[in-house]
Amino acid sequence: MTGDNPIFDFLKVMFVLAGVLALAWGGLRWGLPRFIAPVSNGPIQVVARQALEPRKTLYLVRTGGRELLLSASESGVSLLKEWEAPHGQ
Numbered sequence: 001m002t003g004d005n006p007i008f009d010f011l012k013v014m015f016v017l018a019g020v021l022a023l024a025w026g027g028l029r030w031g032l033p034r035f036i037a038p039v040s041n042g043p044i045q046v047v048a049r050q051a052l053e054p055r056k057t058l059y060l061v062r063t064g065g066r067e068l069l070l071s072a073s074e075s076g077v078s079l080l081k082e083w084e085a086p087h088g089q
Helices: 006-035
Strands: 044-053 056-063 066-073 076-084
Touching: none
Parallel strands: none
Antiparallel strands: 044 056, 056 066, 066 076
16 A cells, blocks of 8 residues: 555655654753753853742852842843852852
């Protein structure tokens, strides 16, 4: 029966290609970020991140011997608190 109907063969190829594309998209969407480590040797380092609500997040950032507590939301980024980073950091 295979090869008798070119439309059926075309639909099979399209179905297989759609599956391959879906697997590739899923792998890139969920798998790739787990294998890529964030760069942490620059002048700004995100020490911690805490999501509070959708689109509202707290960040603890270390830069230039200081630590900053930042809030990020739809309205922008705000500095909540600043202090000296612990020695040796």
